[in-house]
Amino acid sequence: MTDNPLNLGLESRKEAPPFVIFIFGVTGDLTARKLMPALFSLYLKGMTRFKVVGFARRDWGTDGLRERARGMIEEVPGASDEQRETFLGRLEYLQSTFEDPAGYARMSEYAEGYANRIYYLSTPPDSYRDIIDQLGRHGHGEQAGGFTRILIEKPFGRDFASAQELNQLLARYFTEGQIFRIDHYLGKETVQNIMLLRFGNGMFEPIWNSNYVDHIQITVAEKIGVGTRGGYFEGAGTLRDMVQNHMFQLLSLTTMEPPNDLSAQSIRNEKVKAMQAVRPITFRDINEHAVRAQYDEGIVDGAPVPAYRDEDRVSPDSRTETYVALRLFLDTWRWSGVPIFLRSGKRLLRKVSEISVHFREPPRQLFTNRHPAMNRNTLIIRIQPDEGITLNMNAKIPGHTTDMRPVNMDFAYGSTFGEATLEAYERLLYDAILGDATLYPRRDEIESSWAFITRVLEGWRRDSSPIPTYMPGSSGPEEARRLIASSNRKWRKL
DSSP states (O other), X not given: OOOOSXXXXXXXXXXXXXXXXXXXXXXXXXXXXXXXXXXXXXHHTTOOSEEXXXXXXXXXXXXXXHHHHHHHTTTOSSOOHHHHHHHXXXXXXXXXXXTOHHHHHTHHHHTTTOSOEEEEEOSOGGXXXXXXXXXXXXXXXXXXXXXXXXXXXXXXXXXXXXXXXXXXXXXXXXXXXXXXXXXXGGGSHHHHHXXXXXXXXXXXXXXXXXXXXXXXXXEEEOSSOOGGGHHHHHTTOHIIXXXXXXXXXXXXHHHOOOOSSSSHHXXXXXXXXXXXXXXXXXXXXXXXXXXXXXXXXXXXXXXEEOOGGGSTTOOTTOOOOSEEEEEEOBOSTTTTXXXXXXXXXXXXXXXXXXXXXXXXXXXXXXXXXXXXXXXXXXXXXXXXXXXXXXXXXXXXXXXXXXXXXXXXXXXXXXXXXXXXXXXXXXXXXXXXXXXXXXXXXXXXXXXXXXXHXXXXXXHHHHOOSOOOEEOTTBSOOHHHHHHHHTTTOOOOXX
């Protein structure tokens, strides 16, 4: 193992090469909340040979960017005043609109001295086409003496056709190896641990199939509403915003076959196969396998909250879903007949992201269970807020009895390793700098997920029946309960 100046706890021990990163949309919220703190944190861990160039239309100037970035990094722990000032000194600002060729013509002077270049599109999706096209027309996709990479935030398209179109535009100027499509869920430690849990433990992989697994549930629940994002969310909805990317990534990692090795190519090959095996939901059976709903007005934590249709910048007759539940099947040997239930929504009881694998009951139950609804052993992979893994199993109650009850075996990252896990954007940025695409979805994976989602969207477009509602602070609509109950199963409690 070689020395690593970055104390990241990563398997890779490579030293980050010198590079310049252009952040398009540097004045936006993502840069303030995630990108600038992540870059500063990497700098504190030893990544010192880089330069950051902000690209945006606002009249900030380099001094203005540095002053605002000071506030962006003030919460990053473990930094001295000297380190903060040195980092801020690496920031420069290029003022331009995304459509103006003059801005792209000036990029080379800002990148002088750096053969390795990264372009980060931290902008609304409507700007992707202009930026990619201008980068390509000005030759910024070429690699001469170093690497050139482009990082693109979600949402990557709005449907199958738009995702294909965006991929075709990228392919005109960049090779697939230069393109990094970000899904920040893949940077979370527990998500990365799914493969190790499955393929690094002899007890799990032999039973990770339809012979032993009854069903799987994947949940991404949020307690908040759309807030100030009503305009964006109204054009997206939960199916596009959460299911197509985050939840399908969790689905593919949970159901994929073992890769031949840990190379990015091998892992992504198996993820694509899993996505392509998801049985399509056609418009004819949309109501049998999919539920959509909107949150109503109500009381949360003692305060009144508006219905989705009353939120700012939301249409009063909106049909955009704030809640989705799906029943899926994978047409593979491993998962034949095993239902996989997905649910995601806003204004629910609490914030939680988890995968739960529910195992079959013993063929004959010899013992009395005081909690008959919890007979099945369940493996719960907690992604947030408390990253860890819980195995729910049955144990005998002490005393002169043969009764049993469920007990938990818990593993938590914080208490086990005694240190905070690497923040998702730190990991993803570092991997992109090294050229490791393992945690980045590939073109065919993106298009496979959109092919499925587009069929569901088309089914809903044809359905003119009223959109169900659910109370804020609840577990979701009654229709979702009936969806899983029709398979004689129940959702895990939020």
